[in-house]
Amino acid sequence: MNVDLSHFTVANIWSIFGLIMDLVGVIFLGFAFFSKSFDDLRKESGTFFNYNPSLFLNLLxxxxxxxxxxxxxxxxxxxxxxxxxxxxxxxxxxxLVAVLLFFNILIVVGLLVCKKYYVLYQLAKIALFWDKGKFQDDVQVKGRAFQEMIIIGKVKMQEIQRR
Known part of the structure; x- marks a missing residue:
């Protein structure tokens, strides 16, 4: 099977990279909304005395x-x-095509890495730096964020010790 690539231009390839990036975005968004298992939904819909720890982290x-x-x-x-x-x-x-390919790969890897640490950033922001706004005196929310940060820290320490 012979494929004639002579009609492809840099613009065509750049457009293809754009479509691939759109597909990556749709996968991220789909994961955000459709990745919950039945067990996750059950944990999130349960009632707790103070707060639901599963719901808090899953929303972040x-x-x-x-x-x-x-x-x-x-x-x-x-x-x-x-x-x-x-x-x-x-x-x-x-x-130019090589630069575009490198740029797109770098963006996808960066998004995967940043997504991992974005949750921890949000917890730190809530627990440590939330001084303004209507919830500034909500000690309960800050306490939840601290608890989740401690749990994540323990899990990370266990991962490091296994290595």
Whole structure:
């Protein structure tokens, strides 16, 4: 099977990268909304005396996935938009394609890493730096955030000790 690639231009390839980034964004958003198992739903819908620890962390994780998905979708749309701007370039096509591929891989890896630490950042922000706003005196929310940070810290320490 012979494939003729002569009709592909840098704009076509850039548009394809934009579509792939859109697909990555949709996967992140889908994970945020559709990844809960029945056991997760059962834990979140349970009643607790003070607060529901499963719900608190899952909502933060859902927010992190939503942010990552929105960023990926926006970058994908931006790449497709740039393709439609009539710009002539003197950079050789293969170099530009390699740069675009590296850029997209870097973004996807960055989103995966940042999503992992976004939840911890949100917990720290709530527990340590939440001085303004209508919940500034809500000690219960700050206590929950501290508890979740301690749990995450213990899990991370166990992972480090296993290595």
């Amino acid at each position: 994780d859902q927010k992190a996935s939503g942010v990552a998905g929105t960023v990926a979708l926006s970058l994908g749309f931006l790449q497709q938009f740039i393709v439609n701007i009539p710009i002539s370039t003197s950079i050789p096509s293969l170099v």
